[in-house]
Amino acid sequence: MEIETVGVVGAGQMGNGIAHVFALAGYGVLLTDISQESLDRGRQVIERNLDRQVSREKISAEDRDAALARIRTTLTLSDLGQTDLVIEAATERETVKTAIFEDLVPHLKPNTILTSNTSSISITRLASRTDRPEKFMGFHFMNPVPVMQLVELIRGIATDQETFDAMHRVVERLGKTAATAEDFPAFIVNRILMPMINEAVYTLYEGVGNVSSIDSAMKLGTNHPMGPLELADFIGLDTCLAIMNVLHDGLADTKYRPCPLLTKYVEAGWLGRKTKRGFYDYRGETPVPTR
Numbered sequence: 001m002e003i004e005t006v007g008v009v010g011a012g013q014m015g016n017g018i019a020h021v022f023a024l025a026g027y028g029v030l031l032t033d034i035s036q037e038s039l040d041r042g043r044q045v046i047e048r049n050l051d052r053q054v055s056r057e058k059i060s061a062e063d064r065d066a067a068l069a070r071i072r073t074t075l076t077l078s079d080l081g082q083t084d085l086v087i088e089a090a091t092e093r094e095t096v097k098t099a100i101f102e103d104l105v106p107h108l109k110p111n112t113i114l115t116s117n118t119s120s121i122s123i124t125r126l127a128s129r130t131d132r133p134e135k136f137m138g139f140h141f142m143n144p145v146p147v148m149q150l151v152e153l154i155r156g157i158a159t160d161q162e163t164f165d166a167m168h169r170v171v172e173r174l175g176k177t178a179a180t181a182e183d184f185p186a187f188i189v190n191r192i193l194m195p196m197i198n199e200a201v202y203t204l205y206e207g208v209g210n211v212s213s214i215d216s217a218m219k220l221g222t223n224h225p226m227g228p229l230e231l232a233d234f235i236g237l238d239t240c241l242a243i244m245n246v247l248h249d250g251l252a253d254t255k256y257r258p259c260p261l262l263t264k265y266v267e268a269g270w271l272g273r274k275t276k277r278g279f280y281d282y283r284g285e286t287p288v289p290t291r
């Protein structure tokens with residue numbers, strides 16, 4: 001079955017980025033979230049990022065206008081039942097995701113492929129809560145979606161070859177590159193990246209360095225584009241903590257123990273850029289380290 005229309009659940013930083021790249025590639029996009037405010041904010045971010053691509057001559061003004069015209073929004077999850085592919089990109093919490101799938105499944109066409117952009121949660125377990133585990137996959141974009149080349153493709157135990165091949169073709173049409181990962185906690189990228197970020201938080205917690213010295217050491221010492229704490233703020237500290245908890249629970253190894261300082265930041269509601277405070281304070285002109 002050819003995929004022409006895509007439903008995206010969650011208009012946060014990943015959902016709006018996913019809607020953006022699908023619309024630019026010519027797909028019809030239906031974006032949903034739980035509040036009109038989130039949908040409006042998501043659309044504004046898409047417009048801003050498309051404008052940035054126009055000003056850097058990556059795309060034309062016509063491409064931008066055509067992409068925007070392909071994106072519709074709705075507060076009614078069941079409207080996504082008309083689409084050929086659904087990508088769930090809501091908050092990284094298993095109960096949130098399974099509730100979405102349970103509400104959505106009765107409205108889906110029989111051939112619709114169902115995917116999750118989860119950073120870490122078992123695809124097999126999410127699939128088992130739907131009526132179509134053979135048509136369910138992990139479809140993991142990287143942040144910021146319009147810029148990052150990679151999409152991880154993760155098969156659950158029941159995912160069929162036809163579904164995998166269809167999603168591989170979608171990645172190609174988006175102009176991105178797929179890497180295939182087996183369905184184990186946090187797959188490839190976050191299995192490697194998140195323990196590094198967690199270790200950076202331990203380095204801060206134990207006083208080995210402060211926020212600035214840790215980030216500049218890793219930027220200048222290992223040529224990373226962002227320091228690990230700056231990257232954690234960019235990803236969202238709630239998401240980082242959720243991924244560490246999945247690694248810790250799923251692999252039952254103390255080496256994945258989330259740093260208590262990461263937990264404290266999340267408890268404070270200091271979730272990084274999205275709440276304007278995390279390891280840096282973003283409320284002024286330039287980010288100021290909070291430790």
Ligand SMILES: CC(=O)CC(=O)SCCNC(=O)CCNC(=O)[C@H](O)C(C)(C)COP(=O)(O)OP(=O)(O)OC[C@H]1O[C@@H](n2cnc3c(N)ncnc32)[C@H](O)[C@@H]1OP(=O)(O)O
Pocket residue numbers: 049050052053056058118119141142143144145146147148189190193225226231235
């Ligand atoms: C947690 C998970 O489950 C998985 C993950 O996603 S892990 C996180 C993975 N992501 C990373 O590691 C990102 C690391 N950071 C970077 O690569 C870079 O800092 C960055 C690309 C985000 C920004 O780069 P920068 O050089 O500091 O900024 P800037 O010059 O403004 O942007 C670089 C390019 O990206 C574009 N860009 C940046 N953000 C963009 C966005 N949201 N939308 C569209 N374009 C964007 C800019 O227009 C610019 O394009 P050109 O090079 O074509 O001119």
Ligand SMILES: NC(=O)C1=CN([C@@H]2O[C@H](COP(=O)(O)OP(=O)(O)OC[C@H]3O[C@@H](n4cnc5c(N)ncnc54)[C@H](OP(=O)(O)O)[C@@H]3O)[C@@H](O)[C@H]2O)C=CC1
Pocket residue numbers: 009010011012013014015032033034035038089090091092093096100117118119120140141142143234235236239274
């Ligand atoms: N941040 C990152 O770098 C990456 C994240 N991911 C994954 O992508 C997913 C989304 O992350 P991200 O975009 O960063 O998170 P955000 O917090 O930016 O966005 C999540 C969005 O989902 C919405 N939401 C919550 N519950 C529901 C629901 N029941 N129905 C519809 N929408 C809902 C939230 O609304 P509200 O704000 O109102 O609660 C919010 O708008 C997660 O699974 C995450 O692990 C994958 C790759 C990279």
